[in-house]
Amino acid sequence: MSSSNYKLHNTDSVGNGDANSNPETGFNDLGLVALAQSGRDVQELLSQQQTPPIQATDDHHLIEFSEALITVAKALRGTAKGKAVVQAVADEWKQKYELERSKNLGLLRQAPSSSNNSKGMDHLAKSPRLHVPENGKLARSSFDSICSHEMLQDCEHNSPYNKLKRKASFKLSWECKGQANDQHKKEIVSFEGGNITTLDRSSKQISLTWETNPKSVMIFTKPDSTPVQVLSVEMVRWLKEQKGLINIYVEPRVKAQLLSVSSSFNFVKTWKDDEEISLLQPKVDLVITLGGDGTVLWAASRFKKSVPPIVPFAMGSLGFMTPFHSKQYQNCLEKLLKGPISLTLRHRLQCHIEKAAKPDSEKEAAKPDSETETAKPDSDKVEHTLVLNEVTIDRGQSSYLTNLECYCDDSFVTCVQGDGLILSTTTGSTAYSLAAGGSMVHPQVPGILFTPICPHSLSFRPLILPDHVLVKVKVPANSRGSAWVSFDGKDRKELKSGDTLVCSMSQYPVSTACQDESIKDFLRSIHDGLNWNLRKTQASDGPRDT
Ligand SMILES: NC(=O)c1ccc[n+]([C@@H]2O[C@H](COP(=O)([O-])OP(=O)(O)OC[C@H]3O[C@@H](n4cnc5c(N)ncnc54)[C@H](O)[C@@H]3O)[C@@H](O)[C@H]2O)c1
Ligand SMILES: Nc1ncnc2c1ncn2[C@@H]1O[C@H](COP(=O)(O)OP(=O)(O)OP(=O)(O)O)[C@@H](O)[C@H]1O
Numbered sequence: 428m429s430s431s432n433y434k435l436h437n438t439d440s441v442g443n444g445d446a447n448s449n450p451e452t453g454f455n456d457l458g459l460v461a462l463a464q465s466g467r468d469v470q471e472l473l474s475q476q477q478t479p480p481i482q483a484t485d486d487h488h489l490i491e492f493s494e495a496l497i498t499v500a501k502a503l504r505g506t507a508k509g510k511a512v513v514q515a516v517a518d519e520w521k522q523k524y525e526l527e528r529s530k531n532l533g534l535l536r537q538a539p540s541s542s543n544n545s546k547g548m549d550h551l552a553k554s555p556r557l558h559v560p561e562n563g564k565l566a567r568s569s570f571d572s573i574c575s576h577e578m579l580q581d582c583e584h585n586s587p588y589n590k591l592k593r594k595a596s597f598k599l600s601w602e603c604k605g606q607a608n609d610q611h612k613k614e615i616v617s618f619e620g621g622n623i624t625t626l627d628r629s630s631k632q633i634s635l636t637w638e639t640n641p642k643s644v645m646i647f648t649k650p651d652s653t654p655v656q657v658l659s660v661e662m663v664r665w666l667k668e669q670k671g672l673i674n675i676y677v678e679p680r681v682k683a684q685l686l687s688v689s690s691s692f693n694f695v696k697t698w699k700d701d702e703e704i705s706l707l708q709p710k711v712d713l714v715i716t717l718g719g720d721g722t723v724l725w726a727a728s729r730f731k732k733s734v735p736p737i738v739p740f741a742m743g744s745l746g747f748m749t750p751f752h753s754k755q756y757q758n759c760l761e762k763l764l765k766g767p768i769s770l771t772l773r774h775r776l777q778c779h780i781e782k783a784a785k786p787d788s789e790k791e792a793a794k795p796d797s798e799t800e801t802a803k804p805d806s807d808k809v810e811h812t813l814v815l816n817e818v819t820i821d822r823g824q825s826s827y828l829t830n831l832e833c834y835c836d837d838s839f840v841t842c843v844q845g846d847g848l849i850l851s852t853t854t855g856s857t858a859y860s861l862a863a864g865g866s867m868v869h870p871q872v873p874g875i876l877f878t879p880i881c882p883h884s885l886s887f888r889p890l891i892l893p894d895h896v897l898v899k900v901k902v903p904a905n906s907r908g909s910a911w912v913s914f915d916g917k918d919r920k921e922l923k924s925g926d927t928l929v930c931s932m933s934q935y936p937v938s939t940a941c942q943d944e945s946i947k948d949f950l951r952s953i954h955d956g957l958n959w960n961l962r963k964t965q966a967s968d969g970p971r972d973t
Contacts, residue, residue, distance in 0.1 A: 632944050635736060636767040641712035643674035645704075645735070647726040648681055649718025655742050658717055658753055660688055663695060665757060670764060676707060704729045711735045713763065713940075717753065719743015720858075724915045727775070727815045727937045736770060738763055738940045747857055747952045750942035769941040771948065773854040773870045774894065777811035777933035778818045778914065783904070783925025813933050816855030816915045820900050820928060821847030821880060823911035823921075828883055830906045834899040835892060843900075845882035847910065850875060850898055850930050854937075857953065859916070865889040867959075869949050875932065894932045901927040 617624050644666060648655045659681055666672045676696045677685065685692035698704050708730055714737045716722045723739045740756060741749035751759045812818075820843075822829045831843040851860040853868040856876055861867060865878035866889065873894035879887050892898065902910050902922050910922040922928060941948045953959040 633770045634767045643711050644713045645676040645711045646715045649722045655717045720748045723748045732935050734937045736938045747956045750948050769944045770938040771945040773937045775813045775933040778930045779809050781927045812914045814915045816858045817849050817851035819913045820910050825908040827907045832901040835896050846880040849878040897931045
């Protein structure tokens, strides 16, 4: 029998016991060790004697022989003595064990009456760590088979048996990048008294209530669409005349269109460039989009930091993120301007590209004379691109497999060999990531989807990573070609050998107004937009299970 088999054989159901245990007594048999030692002593003595053949006539040899026998007798007496000592030790341990065990059982029997706790033993019987039947009826035999320390592990705080052994105390700590104070940790997780509980859930339904009347809206419209153009004219007029809104901002293209309809639209405001849109953010109460999902993505991408709540009207074909019917725009806007508004809080990813370090010689050439070292980019000054759906790294025009080294918080994840990789938000889980085989996830679930595009490997299943990680995707220096990055399907940029895309969750989410509430809107979108799990219902006639 191999030692590992022996070990398995001697390991009890709760994992106690080891290879030195005596299967009969259950104790670590020190006696066996002592006996073995004594036996070896005897053998050693005999071999040291090297007694020559005995001759009856040789007195000298007879004396030697009798001396040897005396030595053997002494050694045997020693062995017997050693055995007795070992037996005494074993008896002592057994006594201690019995005493401890009966004390513990005694305390357990007293527990219900002394603590006045009606749960008493039932509570213990139901404790999951005890591995006892759910019904709480603990058979005497099963009780006996539980080690005393296990019985005491899961007791209530004030119970008397707690004095004997408490649940191990512990402390939790975790790292939060860029957070100087620990205050926010307490808001998420509490671990008072050794119990871990979450204080709040980030994916709760969020509701917005106006404290003062909203006065300003910003409208984004899908270009080159006559129905959208017609509606924008009508909506702007209604907002001004019926709702008395003071500030109505539209895109420069739309302002020109409105003015071409009537010069009375000259109250409408606009902006010069993207920089100005972000500056307008503090003045805008609501953003309205007229178009499809692409228009929502477009509007969100105009804001580099905070985004006002978006009210998306459906004027596209799919409209996963656009729950409001354009024909009922007046009713919808009446309600929304009055509040409260149910919102879906959609996380965004922030991304930037780190260019490969230049080879030393080139670096030297590029250096201004005054500088001796190239400054590393200041992390605060890095310009991030924010995505609401996903960032995609693909092989572009290259006919070769992508070769993308992926790291999560500096731990190597994998190398993507295929058409590419999608790093998606949960909002984007129903877009490109879905088409590439990723799971659909409610947009308020925090996480980053790691979805390969046509991986040339049978076992490359998509992952969902926690929202706090930093993901890096690097095109290795030995890669056959470049990769291409796109942000929400736009702004394609080349990722050359040695370049790295760095991506993490942004602190600037996008909130979109719900028609109903977040969960209902999500389910409606997957049912109506994607025909999720649509199948004819099975007929009720035919054979049945009996
Ligand atoms: N194979 C694909 O499925 C594929 C390929 C490229 C891009 N896309 C998606 O298109 C998005 C860009 O959208 P666009 O409107 O500018 O381009 P687009 O006009 O080509 O639209 C792509 C489709 O994706 C849908 N869509 C966009 N965001 C969605 C979301 N969050 N949930 C469900 N469906 C969504 C749109 O409604 C549209 O039907 C990208 O972010 C990407 O997710 C998908
Ligand atoms: N205000 C805008 N300015 C510039 N481009 C825009 C604007 N709004 C939308 N787009 C672009 O127009 C394209 C189509 O928009 P959108 O997806 O909203 O319409 P759609 O394709 O008809 O709708 P759906 O995606 O539901 O089929 C997208 O690529 C989007 O980026």
